[in-house]
Amino acid sequence: MPELPEMETYRQLLTPLIVGRTVSDVSITREKSINVPPEYFARMVTGTRIAALERRAKHLLFHLDNGQVLLLHLMLGGSMFYGSEAQKPQRTTQVVLHVGETALYFIGLRLGYLHLHAAQEAERLLAKLGPEPLAPQFTFERFLDVLAGRKANLKALLVDQSFLSGIGNCYSDEICFAAGLLPARRVPTLQPDEQSNLYTAIGSLLREAIRCGGYMDMPLYVGDALTGGFDSLCRVYDREGEPCPRCGAPIVKDEISAKKSFYCSVCQR
DNA sequence: AGTTATACCCGGACGC
DNA sequence: TGCGTCCGGGTATAAC
Numbered sequence: 001m002p003e004l005p006e007m008e009t010y011r012q013l014l015t016p017l018i019v020g021r022t023v024s025d026v027s028i029t030r031e032k033s034i035n036v037p038p039e040y041f042a043r044m045v046t047g048t049r050i051a052a053l054e055r056r057a058k059h060l061l062f063h064l065d066n067g068q069v070l071l072l073h074l075m076l077g078g079s080m081f082y083g084s085e086a087q088k089p090q091r092t093t094q095v096v097l098h099v100g101e102t103a104l105y106f107i108g109l110r111l112g113y114l115h116l117h118a119a120q121e122a123e124r125l126l127a128k129l130g131p132e133p134l135a136p137q138f139t140f141e142r143f144l145d146v147l148a149g150r151k152a153n154l155k156a157l158l159v160d161q162s163f164l165s166g167i168g169n170c171y172s173d174e175i176c177f178a179a180g181l182l183p184a185r186r187v188p189t190l191q192p193d194e195q196s197n198l199y200t201a202i203g204s205l206l207r208e209a210i211r212c213g214g215y216m217d218m219p220l221y222v223g224d225a226l227t228g229g230f231d232s233l234c235r236v237y238d239r240e241g242e243p244c245p246r247c248g249a250p251i252v253k254d255e256i257s258a259k260k261s262f263y264c265s266v267c268q269r
Numbered sequence: 270a271g272t273t274a275t276a277c278c279c280g281g282a283c284g285c
Numbered sequence: 286t287g288c289g290t291c292c293g294g295g296t297a298t299a300a301c
Contacts, residue, residue: 001294032278058295076294077280091280110278111295152272160272161296168295258273260293 002074003058004133004166005209006216009227010080011055013220017082018099022049023064025098033094033106035115044068044116045097057129057165061122069122071115078112081105082221089218107218129165133202143199147187154198155183156257164202170215170237173262175201177236182268183261184254208233236262 002010026045028038036044048064055061062070074080081088082104094109106114117125131138131146146164150157157163158172167175176183179201181194190198209215212229215237219227235245240253244264254261 073295075296076278108280110280112278150271156272159295 001076001168001170002078002214002216003168003171004055005171005206005230006214007055007058007060007074007166008210009214009216010220011053011060013224013226014080014082014104015053017221018050018104019053020049020051021099022047023097024100027096027098028094029092029096030094030109033109033113035113035117041116045070050099056126057132057161058168059126063119067119069117069119071113071117071122071125072106073112074108075110075112077108077110079107079216079218080220081107081218087222129161130163131165133164133166134206140196140199143202144195147190147195150187153184153186153256154181155259155261157187158183158202159259166206167202169259169261170234171205171209172259173237174209174235175205176263177268178205180268182265183263184256185269236264238262 023045024047026042028034028041031038034041044066045064045068048066048068050062051065052063053060054063058073060072062072064070082102084102088103088105089107091107093105093107095106095114097104097106106112131142150163152160154176155172158167158175159169173183175198176185179194179197181190181198209230212233213226215228215231215234217228217231236251239251239262241250243249244251244267247264247266249264249266251262252265254263
């Protein structure tokens with residue numbers, strides 16, 4: 001499921017391909033994936049220029065030059081493909097934005113969506129998101145501020161979008177492993193050095209994952225060599241029974257706060 | 270206020 | 286192979 005690094009990878013790869021270009025046509029094959037009548041959606045989007053592409057947590061915002069924004073959330077299983085009809089993978093698409101000869105295909109939007117909003121409205125909808133973990137303003141002091149008073153375990157905390165935005169099930173486990181902390185550890189039990197390790201792990205893990213193109217398996221376009229590079233670098237996520245890369249003990253799969261969780265019971269305390 | 274339960278949705282995994 | 290069943294997962298919302 002796309003999390004912050006996957007959406008950031010999309011943003012980086014997609015920006016030179018579509019920003020500044022005009023949407024020549026729109027196809028909608030699943031009305032539930034959008035939030036307005038298809039005719040209205042098509043009328044508002046067709047002919048507009050994509051002025052900017054912005055990532056906010058796990059969302060991508062397509063800023064149109066008419067003041068409207070396409071707000072994308074891929075949720076589970078959603079993905080995008082950019083290319084020609086012939087190159088497109090054999091998957092049903094829910095929405096297509098045609099850009100000249102090529103098109104941006106939105107695939108696997110089940111719970112995911114591509115919603116049309118006025119820029120101000122999109123802003124309002126995103127207002128409850130917690131801080132961006134990679135923003136320069138997100139200092140260790142700020143981290144301690146948002147940590148204060150929390151009683152939850154690390155798993156529940158890290159995936160809580162109002163605490164920090166952009167982290168999901170995979171990276172919460174990878175962050176806990178990098179910090180040497182069990183996902184079931186509760187915030188009030190964290191020692192000062194553990195708080196510091198956690199903060200450092202959040203930044204380093206997310207940055208590494210972005211550098212490697214995230215862990216999504218489907219390339220954005222033919223010849224895309226970046227997307228998915230982090231998949232083979234995941235230390236614990238979805239690696240039940242495999243040896244811990246640090247100590248060799250088998251990775252444990254557990255359920256914490258109703259979330260699937262993977263960790264090393266030797267390296268993480 | 271913070272934490273937990275539930276609905277949403279359907280591709281894909283699984284069983285027969 | 287083919288059909289049926291069921292699960293997973295992030296988020297909004299409701300309920301403790």
